[in-house]
Amino acid sequence: MSISRFxxxxxxxxxxxxxxLVADHLHERGLCRPLIVTDRALAxxxxxxxxxxLLDELQPAVFDGVFGNPTTDQVAAGSGAxxxxxxxxxxxxxxxxxxxVAKLVAxxxxxxxxxxxxxxxxxxxxxxxxxxxxxxxxPTTAGTGSEVGRSAVVSETGSGxxxxxxxxxxxxxxxFADPELTVGxxxxxxxxxxxxxxxxxxxxxxxxxxxxxxxxxxxEGLRLGARSLALAVAEPxxxxxxxxxxxxSMMGAVAFQKDLGSVHACAHAxxxxxxxxxxxxxxxxxxxxxxxxxxxxxxxxxELAHAAxxxxxxxxxxxxxxxxxxxxxxxxxxxxxxxxxxxLDRLVELAAADFCGRTNPRPATAADYRRFFEQAL
Numbered sequence: 001m002s003i004s005r006f007x008x009x010x011x012x013x014x015x016x017x018x019x020x021l022v023a024d025h026l027h028e029r030g031l032c033r034p035l036i037v038t039d040r041a042l043a044x045x046x047x048x049x050x051x052x053x054l055l056d057e058l059q060p061a062v063f064d065g066v067f068g069n070p071t072t073d074q075v076a077a078g079s080g081a082x083x084x085x086x087x088x089x090x091x092x093x094x095x096x097x098x099x100x101v102a103k104l105v106a107x108x109x110x111x112x113x114x115x116x117x118x119x120x121x122x123x124x125x126x127x128x129x130x131x132x133x134x135x136x137x138x139p140t141t142a143g144t145g146s147e148v149g150r151s152a153v154v155s156e157t158g159s160g161x162x163x164x165x166x167x168x169x170x171x172x173x174x175x176f177a178d179p180e181l182t183v184g185x186x187x188x189x190x191x192x193x194x195x196x197x198x199x200x201x202x203x204x205x206x207x208x209x210x211x212x213x214x215x216x217x218x219x220e221g222l223r224l225g226a227r228s229l230a231l232a233v234a235e236p237x238x239x240x241x242x243x244x245x246x247x248x249s250m251m252g253a254v255a256f257q258k259d260l261g262s263v264h265a266c267a268h269a270x271x272x273x274x275x276x277x278x279x280x281x282x283x284x285x286x287x288x289x290x291x292x293x294x295x296x297x298x299x300x301x302x303e304l305a306h307a308a309x310x311x312x313x314x315x316x317x318x319x320x321x322x323x324x325x326x327x328x329x330x331x332x333x334x335x336x337x338x339x340x341x342x343x344l345d346r347l348v349e350l351a352a353a354d355f356c357g358r359t360n361p362r363p364a365t366a367a368d369y370r371r372f373f374e375q376a377l
Contacts (some may be wrong), residue, residue: 011173011175013174013175017178018176019176019181021176022051022054022136022138023057026089031134032058035060035061035090036052036060036061037063037092037105038062038063038064038066039095043062051138051181065077069097069155070097070101070152072155074101075104076108078101078104078105081105087133090109092135092138095141095144096143099146100153103135103137103152110133113126115154116163118165119154119163119165132170136172136173138177138178140182141249142182144193144253145249146253148250148253150257151166151167160271160272162272177246177247179239179242180239187329188329190232190245191279194245194249195229195280195286195325195330196278197221197229198225198226198229199263199282199286200218201225201251201252202286203264205255205300205304206293206360209258209259209359214254214257218258221248222248223307225252226309228244232244233329260356261293261359262293262360263286264354265354265369267281267282268356269346269347270334274339276338276339280337284334285372288372290318291318294314296361296362297362300314301314301315302314305317308320341377349366357369
Protein backbone atom coordinates (compact mmCIF):
# COMPACT_ATOMS: atom_id res chain seq x y z
CA MET A 1 0.00 0.00 0.00
CA SER A 2 1.46 3.37 -1.01
CA ILE A 3 1.23 6.50 1.10
CA SER A 4 -1.64 8.74 0.01
CA ARG A 5 -1.89 12.41 0.90
CA PHE A 6 -5.16 14.32 1.06
CA UNK A 7 -6.89 16.94 3.18
CA UNK A 8 -10.45 17.30 4.41
CA UNK A 9 -9.49 19.75 5.83
CA UNK A 10 -6.74 18.08 7.88
CA UNK A 11 -3.52 17.18 6.05
CA UNK A 12 -3.51 13.36 6.13
CA UNK A 13 -0.74 10.88 5.29
CA UNK A 14 -2.50 7.53 5.02
CA UNK A 15 -0.94 4.13 4.45
CA UNK A 16 1.22 1.38 5.85
CA UNK A 17 4.44 2.91 7.17
CA UNK A 18 3.05 6.46 7.54
CA UNK A 19 4.41 6.53 11.11
CA UNK A 20 7.93 6.50 9.69
CA LEU A 21 7.38 9.94 8.15
CA VAL A 22 6.88 11.78 11.45
CA ALA A 23 10.53 12.44 12.35
CA ASP A 24 11.37 13.93 8.96
CA HIS A 25 8.21 16.02 9.05
CA LEU A 26 9.09 17.54 12.43
CA HIS A 27 12.68 18.08 11.37
CA GLU A 28 11.54 19.91 8.23
CA ARG A 29 9.46 22.22 10.43
CA GLY A 30 12.48 22.98 12.61
CA LEU A 31 10.95 21.18 15.59
CA CYS A 32 13.19 19.11 17.84
CA ARG A 33 11.61 18.66 21.28
CA PRO A 34 8.32 16.81 20.85
CA LEU A 35 6.16 15.73 23.76
CA ILE A 36 4.59 12.39 22.88
CA VAL A 37 1.20 12.02 24.56
CA THR A 38 -0.01 8.44 24.87
CA ASP A 39 -1.88 6.16 27.23
CA ARG A 40 -0.43 4.09 30.03
CA ALA A 41 -1.14 0.67 28.50
CA LEU A 42 0.07 1.57 25.01
CA ALA A 43 3.32 3.01 26.34
CA UNK A 44 4.30 -0.49 27.54
CA UNK A 45 3.82 -2.13 24.13
CA UNK A 46 6.48 -2.85 21.48
CA UNK A 47 4.58 -0.77 18.92
CA UNK A 48 5.13 2.34 21.02
CA UNK A 49 8.77 1.50 21.67
CA UNK A 50 9.29 1.16 17.92
CA UNK A 51 7.62 4.51 17.23
CA UNK A 52 9.56 6.19 20.03
CA UNK A 53 12.79 4.92 18.50
CA LEU A 54 11.89 6.55 15.18
CA LEU A 55 12.14 9.93 16.92
CA ASP A 56 15.53 9.28 18.53
CA GLU A 57 17.23 11.85 16.30
CA LEU A 58 15.05 14.45 18.03
CA GLN A 59 14.78 14.99 21.78
CA PRO A 60 11.39 13.50 22.65
CA ALA A 61 9.77 13.23 26.05
CA VAL A 62 6.81 10.98 26.83
CA PHE A 63 3.66 11.76 28.80
CA ASP A 64 1.87 8.45 29.35
CA GLY A 65 -0.59 9.56 32.00
CA VAL A 66 -3.72 8.91 29.95
CA PHE A 67 -5.98 6.07 31.10
CA GLY A 68 -9.70 5.39 30.89
CA ASN A 69 -11.74 8.38 29.81
CA PRO A 70 -9.73 11.63 29.50
CA THR A 71 -9.94 13.81 32.60
CA THR A 72 -9.09 17.37 33.47
CA ASP A 73 -6.36 16.10 35.81
CA GLN A 74 -4.70 14.26 32.92
CA VAL A 75 -4.72 17.41 30.80
CA ALA A 76 -3.17 19.43 33.62
CA ALA A 77 -0.45 16.82 34.13
CA GLY A 78 0.25 16.68 30.40
CA SER A 79 0.55 20.44 30.02
CA GLY A 80 2.90 20.41 33.02
CA ALA A 81 5.02 17.79 31.26
CA UNK A 82 5.10 19.98 28.15
CA UNK A 83 6.46 22.92 30.14
CA UNK A 84 8.94 20.79 32.08
CA UNK A 85 10.41 19.39 28.87
CA UNK A 86 10.57 22.75 27.14
CA UNK A 87 8.68 21.08 24.31
CA UNK A 88 8.09 22.76 20.97
CA UNK A 89 5.38 20.45 19.57
CA UNK A 90 2.91 17.74 20.57
CA UNK A 91 2.67 14.25 19.06
CA UNK A 92 -0.49 12.35 20.01
CA UNK A 93 -0.15 8.56 19.73
CA UNK A 94 -3.06 6.35 20.68
CA UNK A 95 -6.79 5.94 20.70
CA UNK A 96 -9.39 8.64 21.09
CA UNK A 97 -8.58 9.34 24.74
CA UNK A 98 -4.88 9.94 24.12
CA UNK A 99 -5.55 12.06 21.05
CA UNK A 100 -8.11 14.22 22.85
CA VAL A 101 -5.69 14.75 25.73
CA ALA A 102 -2.94 15.62 23.23
CA LYS A 103 -5.14 18.33 21.70
CA LEU A 104 -5.94 19.80 25.08
CA VAL A 105 -2.32 19.64 26.23
CA ALA A 106 -1.46 21.73 23.16
CA UNK A 107 -4.24 24.15 24.10
CA UNK A 108 -3.25 24.50 27.74
CA UNK A 109 0.47 24.73 26.95
CA UNK A 110 -0.15 28.31 25.83
CA UNK A 111 -3.30 29.30 27.74
CA UNK A 112 -4.09 30.08 31.38
CA UNK A 113 -6.84 28.82 33.62
CA UNK A 114 -8.62 25.49 33.67
CA UNK A 115 -9.28 23.53 30.50
CA UNK A 116 -13.02 23.59 31.25
CA UNK A 117 -12.92 27.38 30.95
CA UNK A 118 -12.70 26.74 27.19
CA UNK A 119 -15.56 24.22 26.99
CA UNK A 120 -18.31 25.19 24.60
CA UNK A 121 -21.00 24.94 27.31
CA UNK A 122 -19.18 27.12 29.85
CA UNK A 123 -21.38 30.10 30.86
CA UNK A 124 -18.62 32.44 29.64
CA UNK A 125 -16.15 30.39 27.61
CA UNK A 126 -12.69 31.86 27.32
CA UNK A 127 -11.37 32.67 23.88
CA UNK A 128 -8.50 30.69 22.39
CA UNK A 129 -6.18 33.60 21.75
CA UNK A 130 -2.68 32.14 21.34
CA UNK A 131 -1.30 30.02 18.50
CA UNK A 132 -1.17 26.39 19.62
CA UNK A 133 2.03 24.33 19.36
CA UNK A 134 2.42 22.24 16.22
CA UNK A 135 0.25 19.14 16.68
CA UNK A 136 0.48 15.84 14.82
CA UNK A 137 -1.66 12.82 15.62
CA UNK A 138 -1.28 9.08 15.00
CA PRO A 139 -4.39 6.97 15.68
CA THR A 140 -3.83 3.45 16.97
CA THR A 141 -7.52 2.53 17.05
CA ALA A 142 -10.23 2.82 14.41
CA GLY A 143 -13.19 4.24 16.27
CA THR A 144 -13.44 7.82 17.48
CA GLY A 145 -11.79 9.52 14.51
CA SER A 146 -10.48 12.09 16.98
CA GLU A 147 -7.44 12.59 14.77
CA VAL A 148 -9.51 14.58 12.26
CA GLY A 149 -11.87 16.24 14.74
CA ARG A 150 -11.93 19.86 15.82
CA SER A 151 -13.09 19.00 19.33
CA ALA A 152 -11.86 17.16 22.39
CA VAL A 153 -13.99 15.50 25.06
CA VAL A 154 -12.78 15.58 28.64
CA SER A 155 -14.41 14.34 31.84
CA GLU A 156 -14.53 16.67 34.79
CA THR A 157 -12.41 15.09 37.50
CA GLY A 158 -14.71 14.16 40.37
CA SER A 159 -18.12 14.31 38.71
CA GLY A 160 -17.14 12.31 35.62
CA UNK A 161 -19.38 14.52 33.48
CA UNK A 162 -18.09 14.78 29.92
CA UNK A 163 -17.45 18.27 28.56
CA UNK A 164 -16.37 19.31 25.08
CA UNK A 165 -13.89 21.90 23.89
CA UNK A 166 -14.78 22.70 20.29
CA UNK A 167 -12.59 24.95 18.17
CA UNK A 168 -10.91 24.83 14.74
CA UNK A 169 -7.60 25.50 16.48
CA UNK A 170 -7.71 21.93 17.85
CA UNK A 171 -7.39 20.41 14.39
CA UNK A 172 -4.14 18.50 13.96
CA UNK A 173 -1.68 20.06 11.57
CA UNK A 174 -0.96 16.62 10.10
CA UNK A 175 -2.41 13.16 10.71
CA PHE A 176 -0.22 10.13 10.11
CA ALA A 177 -2.75 7.31 9.72
CA ASP A 178 -0.95 3.97 9.58
CA PRO A 179 -3.14 0.83 9.48
CA GLU A 180 -0.23 -1.19 10.85
CA LEU A 181 -0.58 0.60 14.18
CA THR A 182 -4.01 -1.00 14.67
CA VAL A 183 -2.91 -4.57 13.96
CA GLY A 184 -2.01 -5.36 17.58
CA UNK A 185 -5.38 -4.38 19.02
CA UNK A 186 -7.13 -7.12 21.00
CA UNK A 187 -10.32 -8.39 19.26
CA UNK A 188 -12.56 -6.83 21.92
CA UNK A 189 -10.99 -3.40 21.38
CA UNK A 190 -11.21 -3.75 17.59
CA UNK A 191 -14.88 -4.65 17.98
CA UNK A 192 -15.81 -1.84 20.38
CA UNK A 193 -13.89 0.90 18.59
CA UNK A 194 -15.17 -0.32 15.23
CA UNK A 195 -18.73 -0.12 16.47
CA UNK A 196 -18.06 3.43 17.56
CA UNK A 197 -17.09 4.25 13.98
CA UNK A 198 -20.24 2.60 12.63
CA UNK A 199 -22.38 4.51 15.13
CA UNK A 200 -20.81 7.83 14.13
CA UNK A 201 -21.62 7.22 10.48
CA UNK A 202 -25.16 6.00 11.20
CA UNK A 203 -26.14 8.69 13.70
CA UNK A 204 -24.67 11.56 11.71
CA UNK A 205 -26.62 10.44 8.64
CA UNK A 206 -29.84 10.28 10.69
CA UNK A 207 -29.33 13.74 12.17
CA UNK A 208 -31.96 16.18 10.84
CA UNK A 209 -29.33 18.88 10.32
CA UNK A 210 -28.77 19.71 6.64
CA UNK A 211 -25.29 18.86 5.43
CA UNK A 212 -25.25 16.87 2.15
CA UNK A 213 -21.46 16.57 2.14
CA UNK A 214 -21.49 14.90 5.54
CA UNK A 215 -24.34 12.65 4.44
CA UNK A 216 -22.33 11.33 1.51
CA UNK A 217 -19.27 10.77 3.69
CA UNK A 218 -21.34 8.97 6.33
CA UNK A 219 -22.80 6.53 3.81
CA GLU A 220 -19.40 5.66 2.37
CA GLY A 221 -17.95 5.35 5.86
CA LEU A 222 -20.70 2.91 6.75
CA ARG A 223 -20.12 0.92 3.56
CA LEU A 224 -16.44 0.48 4.36
CA GLY A 225 -17.09 -0.38 7.99
CA ALA A 226 -19.88 -2.81 7.16
CA ARG A 227 -17.67 -4.82 4.85
CA SER A 228 -14.59 -4.87 7.08
CA LEU A 229 -15.35 -4.74 10.82
CA ALA A 230 -16.02 -8.46 11.25
CA LEU A 231 -13.02 -9.25 9.06
CA ALA A 232 -10.73 -7.00 11.11
CA VAL A 233 -11.84 -8.80 14.28
CA ALA A 234 -11.46 -12.29 12.79
CA GLU A 235 -8.21 -11.58 10.92
CA PRO A 236 -6.27 -9.02 12.99
CA UNK A 237 -3.35 -8.87 10.53
CA UNK A 238 -5.57 -8.18 7.50
CA UNK A 239 -4.19 -4.78 6.50
CA UNK A 240 -6.93 -4.05 3.97
CA UNK A 241 -9.61 -4.58 6.61
CA UNK A 242 -7.61 -2.47 9.06
CA UNK A 243 -7.24 0.28 6.47
CA UNK A 244 -10.98 0.20 5.72
CA UNK A 245 -11.79 0.58 9.40
CA UNK A 246 -9.26 3.38 9.88
CA UNK A 247 -10.71 5.43 7.03
CA UNK A 248 -14.29 4.57 8.10
CA SER A 249 -13.43 5.94 11.52
CA MET A 250 -12.06 9.19 10.08
CA MET A 251 -15.06 9.55 7.79
CA GLY A 252 -17.42 9.11 10.72
CA ALA A 253 -15.65 11.88 12.62
CA VAL A 254 -15.84 14.20 9.62
CA ALA A 255 -19.52 13.35 9.12
CA PHE A 256 -20.51 14.08 12.69
CA GLN A 257 -19.71 17.73 12.21
CA LYS A 258 -23.39 17.45 11.33
CA ASP A 259 -23.99 16.19 14.90
CA LEU A 260 -25.08 12.88 16.38
CA GLY A 261 -28.11 11.63 18.30
CA SER A 262 -29.55 9.85 21.32
CA VAL A 263 -27.35 6.76 21.04
CA HIS A 264 -24.41 8.99 21.88
CA ALA A 265 -26.37 10.81 24.58
CA CYS A 266 -26.86 7.44 26.29
CA ALA A 267 -23.26 6.40 25.71
CA HIS A 268 -21.93 9.59 27.25
CA ALA A 269 -24.06 8.96 30.35
CA UNK A 270 -22.77 5.38 30.60
CA UNK A 271 -19.21 6.67 30.40
CA UNK A 272 -19.79 9.23 33.15
CA UNK A 273 -21.75 6.99 35.56
CA UNK A 274 -20.26 3.56 34.88
CA UNK A 275 -16.90 4.27 33.27
CA UNK A 276 -17.96 2.16 30.30
CA UNK A 277 -15.88 2.13 27.11
CA UNK A 278 -17.53 4.55 24.70
CA UNK A 279 -17.66 2.20 21.72
CA UNK A 280 -19.12 -0.61 23.81
CA UNK A 281 -21.72 1.79 25.22
CA UNK A 282 -22.76 2.77 21.70
CA UNK A 283 -23.04 -0.89 20.70
CA UNK A 284 -25.26 -1.71 23.68
CA UNK A 285 -27.56 1.30 23.17
CA UNK A 286 -27.89 1.41 19.39
CA UNK A 287 -30.74 -1.06 19.00
CA UNK A 288 -33.38 0.47 21.33
CA UNK A 289 -32.67 4.01 20.11
CA UNK A 290 -32.64 3.17 16.40
CA UNK A 291 -35.76 1.00 16.71
CA UNK A 292 -37.53 4.08 18.04
CA UNK A 293 -36.04 6.40 15.41
CA UNK A 294 -36.98 4.18 12.46
CA UNK A 295 -40.59 5.37 12.56
CA UNK A 296 -39.53 9.00 12.16
CA UNK A 297 -37.15 8.69 9.20
CA UNK A 298 -37.79 5.38 7.38
CA UNK A 299 -36.31 6.61 4.09
CA UNK A 300 -33.03 7.37 5.83
CA UNK A 301 -32.95 3.82 7.20
CA UNK A 302 -33.44 2.53 3.65
CA GLU A 303 -30.35 4.45 2.53
CA LEU A 304 -28.31 3.18 5.47
CA ALA A 305 -29.32 -0.41 4.74
CA HIS A 306 -28.35 0.03 1.09
CA ALA A 307 -24.94 1.44 2.07
CA ALA A 308 -24.37 -1.54 4.36
CA UNK A 309 -25.10 -3.90 1.46
CA UNK A 310 -28.38 -5.20 2.86
CA UNK A 311 -31.48 -6.25 0.99
CA UNK A 312 -34.95 -5.69 2.39
CA UNK A 313 -34.77 -1.97 3.03
CA UNK A 314 -34.42 -0.15 6.34
CA UNK A 315 -36.11 -2.93 8.30
CA UNK A 316 -33.00 -5.04 7.71
CA UNK A 317 -30.65 -2.62 9.49
CA UNK A 318 -31.40 -3.53 13.10
CA UNK A 319 -31.26 -7.32 12.63
CA UNK A 320 -27.95 -6.86 10.82
CA UNK A 321 -26.52 -4.75 13.65
CA UNK A 322 -27.63 -7.35 16.19
CA UNK A 323 -26.03 -10.17 14.19
CA UNK A 324 -22.85 -8.15 13.65
CA UNK A 325 -22.47 -7.62 17.39
CA UNK A 326 -22.74 -11.37 17.97
CA UNK A 327 -20.16 -12.11 15.28
CA UNK A 328 -17.60 -9.71 16.74
CA UNK A 329 -18.12 -10.80 20.34
CA UNK A 330 -20.24 -7.98 21.78
CA UNK A 331 -22.83 -9.93 23.76
CA UNK A 332 -25.27 -9.34 26.58
CA UNK A 333 -27.00 -6.18 27.70
CA UNK A 334 -26.06 -3.41 30.08
CA UNK A 335 -26.48 -5.65 33.15
CA UNK A 336 -23.96 -8.12 31.77
CA UNK A 337 -21.48 -5.26 31.58
CA UNK A 338 -21.92 -4.09 35.16
CA UNK A 339 -24.76 -1.57 34.95
CA UNK A 340 -27.12 -1.79 37.94
CA UNK A 341 -30.82 -0.78 38.06
CA UNK A 342 -30.17 1.77 40.80
CA UNK A 343 -27.98 3.70 38.36
CA LEU A 344 -30.85 4.30 35.95
CA ASP A 345 -32.03 7.57 37.48
CA ARG A 346 -28.62 9.20 37.07
CA LEU A 347 -28.17 7.72 33.59
CA VAL A 348 -31.52 9.13 32.47
CA GLU A 349 -30.74 12.53 33.97
CA LEU A 350 -27.44 12.84 32.13
CA ALA A 351 -28.66 11.41 28.83
CA ALA A 352 -31.70 13.67 28.72
CA ALA A 353 -29.45 16.71 29.24
CA ASP A 354 -26.77 15.66 26.74
CA PHE A 355 -26.29 17.96 23.75
CA CYS A 356 -26.22 15.03 21.28
CA GLY A 357 -29.90 14.38 21.90
CA ARG A 358 -30.76 17.75 20.40
CA THR A 359 -30.07 16.42 16.91
CA ASN A 360 -31.75 13.06 17.27
CA PRO A 361 -34.21 12.64 14.39
CA ARG A 362 -37.00 12.21 16.91
CA PRO A 363 -37.12 14.36 20.06
CA ALA A 364 -36.64 12.21 23.17
CA THR A 365 -37.93 12.92 26.66
CA ALA A 366 -36.57 11.64 29.96
CA ALA A 367 -39.23 8.93 29.83
CA ASP A 368 -37.96 7.85 26.42
CA TYR A 369 -34.40 7.65 27.73
CA ARG A 370 -35.54 5.55 30.66
CA ARG A 371 -37.18 3.15 28.25
CA PHE A 372 -34.01 2.94 26.13
CA PHE A 373 -31.91 2.05 29.17
CA GLU A 374 -34.46 -0.42 30.49
CA GLN A 375 -34.65 -2.17 27.12
CA ALA A 376 -30.86 -2.34 26.93
CA LEU A 377 -30.42 -3.51 30.51
